[in-house]
Amino acid sequence: MVKEPAVSVLVPAYNEASRIKDTVQAVLSIPEVAEVVVVDDGSTDATAEVARASGARVIRLPRNRGKGEALNRGAALCTRDVVLLIDADLGTSAVEARRLLLPVLKDQADMTVARFPAARHKGGFGLVKGLARTGIRWYTGLVMESPLSGQRAMTREVLQHLLPFASGFGVEVGMTIKAARLGFRVQEVPVVMTHRETGRDLKGFLHRGKQFWHVARVLWQARNSL
Structure with a gap:
């Protein structure tokens, strides 16, 4: 008896029409993947249409709500035992996500996190990551x-315990802290993925400033929940 694919893929996307096709097709090529859900977070380009034509199930938010809320909206549509969260701009390198799936499918971890190679270009000063x-x-x-x-x-069990995700750019930090506090096994996995890197220009520094604030807010909320 052939076992059914066990993985749902959830992709929040904002104005990623140029990359979403490659990203969706790459994860659909992973044998364990059964479905791809793309949440179009108020895009002003053809992200939704391209994602749908590439084989994803698409839901559209009427306006940009931020990554955390996009994930919250899409989570209810993921039906499989394991859920993979990926960014829309990975392109063909999204196929590397299988490295994240295998430890979870083999019950070696409850949540895996991709560890990227070093950035090709200098971005900020490492303040947000630090x-x-x-x-x-x-x-x-x-x-x-x-x-x-x-x-x-x-796993779906982890997902249910982590919802709702924190809003904005603090979502990843929030889910890591919550998962670890609940006793789930969190494991980093090296991958060879590439995505759009934020540059050392005004737009890049504004983005990182917003990111710093969002991460700080999540950490403060974690302190208050001790």
């Missing part, structure tokens, strides 16, 4: 190389 890494270690004892990675696989 804050996230320090906060996670302080609250859980976990030492994370990639605390901000959005590429994660988890």
Whole structure:
């Protein structure tokens, strides 16, 4: 008897029409993947249409609500025993997500986190990553190389305990802290993925400033829930 694919893939996407096709097709090529759900987070381009034509189930939010809320909306549509969260801009490198899935499917971890190779170009000064890494270690004892990675696989049980996800760019830090505090096994997995890197320009620094604030807010909320 052939076992049915056990994985749902959830992809939040905002104005990713140029990359979403490759991302969806790459994860659909993974044998264990049964379905791909793309949440179009108020895009102004053809992200939704391209994702649907590529084989994904698509839901559209009328306006941009942020990554955390997009994941919250899409989670209810994921029907399989394991859920994979990936970013929309991975393109063909999204096929590397199978490395995240196998430890969960083999019951070696409850949640896996992608550890990316070193960035090809200099971005910021490491303040956001440093804050996230320090906060996670302080609250859980976990030492994370990639605390901000959005590429994660988890069991449905973990997903249900983590919902609702934190809003904005603090979502990954929030889910790591919560999963570890609940006793779930969290494991980083090295992958060879590539995505759009934030540059050292005004737009990049504004993005990182917002990210820093969101991570700090999640860490403060974790402190208050002790």
